[in-house]
Amino acid sequence: MSTYDSFLAWLDGTRLSLLFKVTGWLVPTMQSIHILAIGVVVSGGVILLLRVTGVNARHVDIAQLNERLIPPIWWALLVLLLTGAILIITEPGRSMTNPFFFAKMLCVLVFAVLTRWFQVAVRRQPQRWSEGATLPRALRPVSLFVLVLLLAIVFCGRWIAYYNV
Amino acid sequence: MFDFIQHLAQQVEASALGKAIGGSGYLFPVCEVIHVVGLALVIGSISIVDLRLLGLASLRRPVTDLTRQLLPVTWTGFCIAALSGSLMFSANATHYVAVGYFQLKFVFLFLAAVNMLIFHVLTWKSVAAWDRQPRPPAMARLAGAVSLCCWIVVVFLGRWVGFAT
Numbered sequence: 388m389s390t391y392d393s394f395l396a397w398l399d400g401t402r403l404s405l406l407f408k409v410t411g412w413l414v415p416t417m418q419s420i421h422i423l424a425i426g427v428v429v430s431g432g433v434i435l436l437l438r439v440t441g442v443n444a445r446h447v448d449i450a451q452l453n454e455r456l457i458p459p460i461w462w463a464l465l466v467l468l469l470t471g472a473i474l475i476i477t478e479p480g481r482s483m484t485n486p487f488f489f490a491k492m493l494c495v496l497v498f499a500v501l502t503r504w505f506q507v508a509v510r511r512q513p514q515r516w517s518e519g520a521t522l523p524r525a526l527r528p529v530s531l532f533v534l535v536l537l538l539a540i541v542f543c544g545r546w547i548a549y550y551n552v
Numbered sequence: 553m554f555d556f557i558q559h560l561a562q563q564v565e566a567s568a569l570g571k572a573i574g575g576s577g578y579l580f581p582v583c584e585v586i587h588v589v590g591l592a593l594v595i596g597s598i599s600i601v602d603l604r605l606l607g608l609a610s611l612r613r614p615v616t617d618l619t620r621q622l623l624p625v626t627w628t629g630f631c632i633a634a635l636s637g638s639l640m641f642s643a644n645a646t647h648y649v650a651v652g653y654f655q656l657k658f659v660f661l662f663l664a665a666v667n668m669l670i671f672h673v674l675t676w677k678s679v680a681a682w683d684r685q686p687r688p689p690a691m692a693r694l695a696g697a698v699s700l701c702c703w704i705v706v707v708f709l710g711r712w713v714g715f716a717t
Contacts, residue, residue: 414715415711415712415714415715416708418711419707419708419711419712422588422591422592422707422711423595423704423707425588425592426591426592426593426594426595426596426599426707427596427599428592428596429589429592429593429596430592430593430595430596430597430599430600430625430629431596433593433596433625434596434597434600434621434622434625437625443621443624444620444621447617447621455609455610538589541585541588541589541592542585544588545581545584545585545588546581546585548581549578549581
């Protein structure tokens, strides 16, 4: 057994993991909270994407939208991390040996980096993002990419449950 | 009444669509992914509107301006969730109609609809008077609170349906 496998086996046998396993309501509750937080991330992301690509709400100030939507996205990601950690501790083998889990984590990481980049860029030069300003042309392909990332995160997340090692 | 519903459910499940989704290994999970994307858009966007009605967030934005921006997102999400949900339902209709969580989920969806209807027919008429008020009148705040609670409960019950045997 590799070190990684023995770590997972150890985690699987900890008292915390056993406690989580016998608490029947825990997994569905954590998954429900996880989904609510996904709602915050996906909706926040999509609303921002629709605005920066000019699909809707063209009169809404991007700098204002940035301050309103991105901080909740960070809080939601924290909730996702915590509920996700509880799910992993309950059943380490389900995700930690699952390629869809790692693909999801990679997408989350890229999404977080791009979100942070956007947040900082808008904060630094809010006037460049104000109403009527010409937005960088690269924003459209990047927005499409972020949308695909969000869909990939949801897809991989759900697929963890269906992938059998 | 339940016999009638059970009979309908049998027919749905025996339909070509129900058989196709129930008999396929990947169609059901694909519907689940689409369902999560749809409900994420609903809960995320409606909660922004609800928090505004409650006087807790987006206080500087007129309510009508916010709803014009967000309700198209909510309805798009709702249609995506309803369609994918119907497809999932068709695969195991007889099972779902007998599951308490599933029945209760529709009670809360109905409550959310009634709440929305009352809000639109009565409260919305006077929106011009409180459009810019940071703290909308009690009826509007009540509608926001009921809506937010209903949708959160719907997400929880929906996840619980997946665990019902």
